[in-house]
Amino acid sequence: MVAKNGQFYCVKYLVLLLFVLASIQVIAQQEVALEDDMRPVWEAGVLAAVFSSPEYPGAGQSQSNVIAAPYFIYRGETIRIGDGSIARAVAIDKSWYELDLSLAGSFNANSEGNEARVGMPDLDFIFELGPQLKLKLSKFEFEQHGKAELLLNLQARAVFSTDFSSIHKRGYVFQPVLSYRQRGWLSEKTALSVSLSPTWASEKLHDYFYQVDSAFVTEQRSAYDAGSGYLGTDLSVGLSFNATEDIRIFTFARASLHSGSANEDSPLFIDKSTYSYGLGMVWRLWESEEKVSGR
Numbered sequence: 275m276v277a278k279n280g281q282f283y284c285v286k287y288l289v290l291l292l293f294v295l296a297s298i299q300v301i302a303q304q305e306v307a308l309e310d311d312m313r314p315v316w317e318a319g320v321l322a323a324v325f326s327s328p329e330y331p332g333a334g335q336s337q338s339n340v341i342a343a344p345y346f347i348y349r350g351e352t353i354r355i356g357d358g359s360i361a362r363a364v365a366i367d368k369s370w371y372e373l374d375l376s377l378a379g380s381f382n383a384n385s386e387g388n389e390a391r392v393g394m395p396d397l398d399f400i401f402e403l404g405p406q407l408k409l410k411l412s413k414f415e416f417e418q419h420g421k422a423e424l425l426l427n428l429q430a431r432a433v434f435s436t437d438f439s440s441i442h443k444r445g446y447v448f449q450p451v452l453s454y455r456q457r458g459w460l461s462e463k464t465a466l467s468v469s470l471s472p473t474w475a476s477e478k479l480h481d482y483f484y485q486v487d488s489a490f491v492t493e494q495r496s497a498y499d500a501g502s503g504y505l506g507t508d509l510s511v512g513l514s515f516n517a518t519e520d521i522r523i524f525t526f527a528r529a530s531l532h533s534g535s536a537n538e539d540s541p542l543f544i545d546k547s548t549y550s551y552g553l554g555m556v557w558r559l560w561e562s563e564e565k566v567s568g569r
Contacts, residue, residue: 314561316348319520325552329383330397330483331506332532334390334544339381345556349566369410376406376429382437390542394490397435397482402447404431420458427451433479445478447505463516470509477502484540495541503536520558527551 322342329337348355379401385391407428414422429451433444453469477500484500491497509531514524528550537543 312565312567313349315350315564315566316346317558317561318344318346319557319559321345321554321556323552323554325526325550325554327380327528327550327552328530328545328548329388330380330542331530331548332483332535332538332543332545333383333388333548335388336548336550337381337383341554371410372408374406374408376402376404376427376431378402378431390495390544393492394486396437398437398442400433400435400444402431402433404429404446406430414456416458419460420456420462422454422456425451425453425455427453433475435482443478444482445476445480445502447473447475447479449473461515465512465514467512468510470507472507473505474503475505480505480537484537484542486541498537498540498542500537500540504534506530506532506535517555522556522558523554524556525551525553 320343322340324338324340326336326338329335346355379399382399383391383397385394385396391397409426409428410423411426412424414424416422427450429447429449431447431449433447435442435444449471451469451471453467456466458464459466480500480502484498486495486498488497507530508528510526510528512524512526514522517523530548530550531546532538532543532548533546535543535546538546
């Protein structure tokens, strides 16, 4: 799908909006609000984050990126925006399960700066969008360390790449996420989250990362035909706390384990284990007087 003339700006701003929403989603998840927590119906402010991550799954090199953007969260009875997801389908929001939209994204990578991909096309910005079924498996209460819950999120997403002049479909991913979230771990406002998430992807996405066509074969890089299947498993840990009443700090670390990946024989597959980490701040500037319980 190619965007021309005025369509270029629509594509550009749509993708930028999706990345802002993805940032809001990550930050809202780091906050770990449980059912009895009272929060504003709406809030708005700014967020900033810096993080380092591999250029693609199994890459031998990482890159650093910075995000600075406004954010808006709305926690209504029928529509909820930016509160841990893009939008929740409240009509099927029950006490033990929810159905909403799952969003993920990753930044572009310049192939000339990557030893394994020199001479190959650059990797564009990637965004993923699809349904998510969130199952609440169990709840816990601790005498001195607050409350916690165990969740299983079943996520299926369509994958797209863009250089802001065109959008290309890159297949699908299926990613179940088992997560443990605890509020009050070290203090009342401290939140801890731990998650484990294996990922499987269709052939088109594996092709995008690992395929080597004849035109890009070199003495160091042989031809390779990628296939579908297992991509890898992420183990993530996040911690957040209040620096002031309106400023919240969050940090995270993630180990991505790709041993057994469907395309680990590709010359573009370099490391079986890669690592990501980041630090961010959410500054709430405005909020409603009305409060609602955590959902």
